[in-house]
Amino acid sequence: MTVPISYYLLLSAFLFACGVTGFLIKRNIITLFMSIELMLNGVNLSFIAFATRLGTLDGHIFVFFVMVVAAAEAAVGLAIIISVYRTRETLNVDRVNLLKL
Amino acid sequence: MKLFFWQPWLIPILPLVGALLNGLFGKRFTKPVVATIALLFTGASFLFACVHAYTLTSSGAAALETSYGTWIRAGNFSVDFGIYLDHLSLIMMLVVTGVGFLIHVYAVAYMEHEGGYYRFFTYLNFFMFFMLTLVLANNYLLMFVGWEGVGLASYLLIGFFFLKDSAANAGKKAFITNRVGDFGFLIALFLLIQHFGTLRYAAVFSIASHFPVETGAGVLTAIGLLMLVGACGKSAQIPLYVWLPDAMEGPTPVSALIHAATMVTAGVYMVCRSNAIFSRAPIALLAVAIIGTLTCFFAATIGITQTDIKRVLAYSTVSQLGYMFMAAGVAAYSASVFHLMTHAFFKALLFLGAGAVIHGIGGEQDMRKMGGLRKYMPWTCWTMVIATLAISGFPPFAGFFSKDEILWQAFSSSHGSKIFWFVGILTAFMTSFYMFRLVFLTFFGEYRGAEPEGHGAQSAHDDHRHTPHESPWLMLAPLVLLGVLSVIGGWVGIGNRFEHFLDPVIQKVSVEQDAAHVGETVTTLVSEGEGAAGENKGLENLLMGISVFVAFAGLGLAWFLYVKDPALPAKIAEATGGLYRLVLNKYWIDELYSAVIIGPLVAFSRVVLWQTVDQKVIDGSINEVAVAARDVSQVVRQQQSGLVRSYAGWVAAGAAAVVAYMVWMGTR
Numbered sequence: 001m002t003v004p005i006s007y008y009l010l011l012s013a014f015l016f017a018c019g020v021t022g023f024l025i026k027r028n029i030i031t032l033f034m035s036i037e038l039m040l041n042g043v044n045l046s047f048i049a050f051a052t053r054l055g056t057l058d059g060h061i062f063v064f065f066v067m068v069v070a071a072a073e074a075a076v077g078l079a080i081i082i083s084v085y086r087t088r089e090t091l092n093v094d095r096v097n098l099l100k101l
Numbered sequence: 102m103k104l105f106f107w108q109p110w111l112i113p114i115l116p117l118v119g120a121l122l123n124g125l126f127g128k129r130f131t132k133p134v135v136a137t138i139a140l141l142f143t144g145a146s147f148l149f150a151c152v153h154a155y156t157l158t159s160s161g162a163a164a165l166e167t168s169y170g171t172w173i174r175a176g177n178f179s180v181d182f183g184i185y186l187d188h189l190s191l192i193m194m195l196v197v198t199g200v201g202f203l204i205h206v207y208a209v210a211y212m213e214h215e216g217g218y219y220r221f222f223t224y225l226n227f228f229m230f231f232m233l234t235l236v237l238a239n240n241y242l243l244m245f246v247g248w249e250g251v252g253l254a255s256y257l258l259i260g261f262f263f264l265k266d267s268a269a270n271a272g273k274k275a276f277i278t279n280r281v282g283d284f285g286f287l288i289a290l291f292l293l294i295q296h297f298g299t300l301r302y303a304a305v306f307s308i309a310s311h312f313p314v315e316t317g318a319g320v321l322t323a324i325g326l327l328m329l330v331g332a333c334g335k336s337a338q339i340p341l342y343v344w345l346p347d348a349m350e351g352p353t354p355v356s357a358l359i360h361a362a363t364m365v366t367a368g369v370y371m372v373c374r375s376n377a378i379f380s381r382a383p384i385a386l387l388a389v390a391i392i393g394t395l396t397c398f399f400a401a402t403i404g405i406t407q408t409d410i411k412r413v414l415a416y417s418t419v420s421q422l423g424y425m426f427m428a429a430g431v432a433a434y435s436a437s438v439f440h441l442m443t444h445a446f447f448k449a450l451l452f453l454g455a456g457a458v459i460h461g462i463g464g465e466q467d468m469r470k471m472g473g474l475r476k477y478m479p480w481t482c483w484t485m486v487i488a489t490l491a492i493s494g495f496p497p498f499a500g501f502f503s504k505d506e507i508l509w510q511a512f513s514s515s516h517g518s519k520i521f522w523f524v525g526i527l528t529a530f531m532t533s534f535y536m537f538r539l540v541f542l543t544f545f546g547e548y549r550g551a552e553p554e555g556h557g558a559q560s561a562h563d564d565h566r567h568t569p570h571e572s573p574w575l576m577l578a579p580l581v582l583l584g585v586l587s588v589i590g591g592w593v594g595i596g597n598r599f600e601h602f603l604d605p606v607i608q609k610v611s612v613e614q615d616a617a618h619v620g621e622t623v624t625t626l627v628s629e630g631e632g633a634a635g636e637n638k639g640l641e642n643l644l645m646g647i648s649v650f651v652a653f654a655g656l657g658l659a660w661f662l663y664v665k666d667p668a669l670p671a672k673i674a675e676a677t678g679g680l681y682r683l684v685l686n687k688y689w690i691d692e693l694y695s696a697v698i699i700g701p702l703v704a705f706s707r708v709v710l711w712q713t714v715d716q717k718v719i720d721g722s723i724n725e726v727a728v729a730a731r732d733v734s735q736v737v738r739q740q741q742s743g744l745v746r747s748y749a750g751w752v753a754a755g756a757a758a759v760v761a762y763m764v765w766m767g768t769r
Contacts, residue, residue, distance in 0.1 A: 020753050024746055032745075097743035 008049035015042030029081050029091045033074070040070050109153050109184045110169055112194065113233035115146040120226035127219025136209040139222035143205050143229055147198035154191050163187060163605035166239050166303060173242070177298060183239030185302055189606040192438060193236035193370055196445045200362045201229050203579035207453050208354035210575035211460060221261060221352065228254035232363050236370060241290050241300040244371070248286065248335065251364045252279045258359060259351040271347040278344040282334015286371075289327035296320050306377040310608060314381045321378050325385025328375055329392065336368025336422050339396045343691055345419055349411040353456030356411060361418050361452050362445040369425040369441050373434040377608045380432055386516055390430025394524050397423025399688070401531040405538070406674075406685040409466050410455045413539050417492065418448055420528060424507050427525060431517040433510030435603040439594055440503035446590045447491040447500055450583035454485035457572040457580065458543060465550055468539065473548040477569035480577045482544040484584040489540050491587040493533035493652045501652075502591030504529060505645050506600075512644060513637060522644070529648055533655025541663040 019039030023032055044063045051059025085091055119142030127135050157165055164187035173180040186194075205225060212221050231254055235247025253276075260272030293300055297308050315321050332338065337345035348360045359365070372379060372389060379386050397420045404416035421444050428437035459466055461478050475482040491498035494505065508529070512522035548569065571577070593599050662670050674681045683689070740751075 024750050024753065027746075093745050096745070 005049050005053050009046055012042045012046040012049065015039075015045065018042075027092050027094055029084065029093050029096070032093060033077055033081070037070060037074075040066055108167060109149070109165075109186055109237065110167070110182075112146050112149045112153065112198070113230050113237060115142045115149065116226040116229035116233065118142055120223050120230060123219050123226065124223040127223060130219060132213070132218050135219045135222050139226055140202070140205055140209065142226060143198065143202045146229065146233070147195075147202045150194045150198045153186060154195055157186055157188075157191055164303070168239065178294060180240055180242045180300060182243065183301075184237045185239035186237065187606050188603050189370070189373060189438060190236050192442055192603075193366075194233065196442055197229065197232050197236060197363050200445050200449050200583070201232075201358055203582055204354050204358040204362070204449060204453065207357075207456070207576050207579040208352075210573045211354055211456055212352065215352070217261065221258075224254055224257045224261070225355075225358070228258065228359060228364070232367075235367055239302055241293060241302070241305070244374075245286065245290060248331075248367060248371075249283065251359070251367065252276060252283070252335070255279075255348070255359050255364055258355040259348045261351055261355065265350070268350040271344075271350040275344040275348050278341050279334045282331045282341055282368075285327040285330025285334070287331075289324045289331065292320065292324045292327065296324075302374070306608065309377045309381060312381050314383065316383075318384055319382070322382040322384045325375070325379050325382040326388060328371060328378075329385060329389055332368030332371050332389075332426075333392060334368075335371075336365050336426070337396075337419050338368070338392050338422065338426055339399065342396060342400065342419050343694060346412050346415040346687070349409070349415050353411065353452060353459060356415070357449045357452030357456065360415065361448040365418065365422060366425070366441045366445070369422065369429060369437055372426070372429045373438055373606075376429075376432075376434045376606070379429070380608060383516065386430055386432060388430070389426055390511075390516065390518075390521060393423045393426025393428070393430050394521050395423070396420070397427060397528045398524050398531075401528045401535065402684055403687050404535040405531060406681065408468050410458065410468050410471070410539060410543065411452070411466055413468070413535060414448070414451050414455055417451075417532065417536065420532065421448065421492070424504065424525065424528070427511055427521055428507040431511050431514040431521065433507065433514055433517075434607050435600040436503065436506040436510050438603060439599050440500075440507055443491070443499035443503040443587070443590050446583055446586040447488040447498075450484060450488040450580060450587055451492070453576070453580055453583065454481050454488065457481040457576055458485075460572055460576070462550055462569045468542040470550040471543045471548070472546040472550075473544070474569055475544040477548075478571040480571060481580065484577075484580040485544065486540060487584045488587050489536045491591075493536050493655060494529055494648055495652050496649060497588070497591070499587050499589070499591030501649070502594040505648055506594060508648055509641050509644055513640075526648060526651055530651040530655050533652045534659050535655075537656045537659030538663055541659055545664055546667065 016039050019035045019037075019042060022035035022038065026032055026035065044066055047059040047063050047066075049059075051057065051063075081091065084096060088096060090096075119138050122138050122142075123130070123135055127138075130138070164185060166183060166185050168181040168183035170182055171179055172182050205222075208221070208225065212218055215221070228251060231247045231250025233247070235244055235251060238244040238247060256272045256276040259275050260269045262268045263272075290300065293305060297305050299305060299308075309321065312321060334341045345360060345365065349356055351360070379389065400416045400419035400423060404413050404420060407413045407416060421440070425437045425440050425444070428434070428440060457478065458471065458474060458481060461481070462471065462474070465471065487498065491500040494501045496502075508522055508525045511517045511525055512519060550569075593602075662673075686692075
């Protein structure tokens with residue numbers, strides 16, 4: 001007996017929604033970062049689910065790409081976070097508002 | 102086929118080359134180089150004009166027309182660059198180049214101390230080019246180009262001392278007044294295109310010759326009247342004469358060349374050139390005669406009271422142009438052109454003489470501060486006297502022949518009237534009076550300018566004020582040559598030779614003319630004319646006697662008032678009071694115009710065009726658009742809060758919206 005694809009997709013949607021919600025309501029930059037990872041993994045899950053269901057490798061390859069990008073992003077992102085913390089002495093994203101007009 | 106370079110197109114082009122050379126490089130040239138270029142090209146133009154005049158007269162042809170290619174082509178209508186050389190344009194061409202060259206020579210010395218030497222000669226050569234284009238064109242449109250070009254040159258030269266407010270304003274006044282006339286001329290051209298389909302002289306006149314003489318107001322009358330409007334502007338006739346006296350702000354050689362000898366006669370030339378049209382439109386012809394008569398009378402009365410030497414001459418010019426119009430208006434075109442020619446000689450001489458006087462006494466133009474200059478500048482004095490005798494109509498000077506011809510034609514022509522003659526003879530008396538008044542005030546009596554105040558109009562002459570002195574020979578030579586021409590220039594008119602010289606140009610039209618019998622009518626008319634001339638010889642001599650008598654009377658009165666009893670004029674002015682002030686202030690015409698036309702026009706422009714249309718409608722609509730854009734941005738800019746989470750929220754909301762839409766579309 002195989003698990004129906006809708007289960008995977010529901011879980012994937014749930015993970016993605018968690019990520020979005022966390023991104024919108026949290027203020028700490030590191031939390032936001034983790035929320036982004038959550039969204040990425042939610043998407044990864046649906047890729048894998050479809051790939052298994054359709055019996056192709058395309059989804060797997062996409063997932064590898066996503067993971068590579070996420071790893072690179074994490075490296076760069078953490079560096080930025082450290083530099084932000086050093087200059088502003090806060091990780092509250094609402095205080096980092098230089099883009100404001 | 103003659104050599105291409107030997108053709109008449111070179112006559113107008115030569116001064117243009119001179120103008121371009123001086124205009125483009127003149128700044129780096131020394132004064133003698135500038136003068137040499139200007140003189141060389143005008144002189145060459147004059148020589149060419151003489152050659153072509155000789156070619157034409159010896160060939161016996163009525164007209165030589167050459168076309169050098171098409172300028173405008175639109176459907177059936179086309180305009181060429183072409184030269185039309187007949188006896189009328191020949192006379193104009195010789196007057197323009199000949200007198201123009203002499204005035205150039207004079208200006209070399211006269212402008213010596215002025216700034217902008219090269220600029221002056223550039224404009225002057227530029228003027229020559231356009232004036233020659235005007236007289237040599239073979240169609241009305243090319244004539245119009247020259248017409249506008251001389252207007253431009255006139256504007257530039259009147260405002261030559263552009264740092265002086267009055268000069269700049271006078272230039273503008275001349276230009277704008279001329280625009281009024283040009284408007285009429287342009288409409289006349291449109292009518293010609295509409296009804297004749299061409300603007301070539303030869304074609305227009307041959308089509309016009311098939312028209313009957315209009316008894317009412319028809320097309321030809323309309324064209325004639327509109328052309329008259331144009332001529333009034335250019336030739337300074339009532340009601341557009343106001344610019345010419347102000348044009349005296351320009352340097353004196355300019356007044357002599359443009360505002361006495363050549364440009365202002367363009368209107369007369371145009372009327373005479375279009376004689377085929379005017380002769381068939383008696384109403385237009387009558388209008389020409391009436392305007393000419395009124396102008397010559399009114400301008401002469403104003404001339405009597407003016408004290409500025411150049412202004413007297415300016416009004417005299419207006420008055421003499423009135424004579425020419427009077428002659429053209431009684432269909433005596435050859436008399437008109439004859440007077441145009443002699444007038445070019447003696448009026449150029451008068452202006453150059455006046456310039457020599459102004460030059461010699463350091464920029465003073467007020468005749469009340471002159472006097473007794475005969476001792477200091479004999480050459481100027483006696484050449485001026487010759488010119489004065491000529492303009493007053495003393496035999497055997499040039500003006501006598503032409504003026505007498507005009508008066509006789511005004512009296513006897515079938516279009517004439519004794520009223521014209523009477524006003525003409527009255528004006529002849531006034532002319533003689535004010536011209537001798539000028540001579541007596543300037544050259545006779547005692548010098549009244551001993552204690553100079555030093556605010557002459559010719560700015561640059563101010564700085565070398567000393568006792569009056571005679572001008573250099575470079576200025577005197579043109580005076581003497583023009584003096585000789587003023588004496589002998591009229592002799593070509595003896596025995597109606599001049600009139601017959603212009604016969605090929607003037608289409609004979611009689612009132613009873615029937616289109617089918619053109620040839621017969623002409624022969625009968627000519628023979629009638631010969632017969633009538635014999636019978637009227639006695640009358641003609643009587644009228645001639647009267648005009649000579651009034652010339653002497655004017656001289657006598659001027660002598661009595663200004664030499665014998667110099668205190669009397671002031672008393673007369675005192676006694677006539679209001680009338681004197683009316684005339685002294687030029688009938689308040691300028692004030693009337695500014696109250697009736699200029700004032701309302703300025704007010705309308707300010708209130709309606711500027712403050713309403715420009716500021717409210719045009720500026721307003723643009724400002725409204727800008728304000729609306731700013732208001733919208735004011736709302737939209739709130740979105741850019743700088744809060745990363747709010748941006749993310751919008752992204753999420755957008756994504757949700759897209760997904761919702763897709764779901765909705767998919768499940769429908």
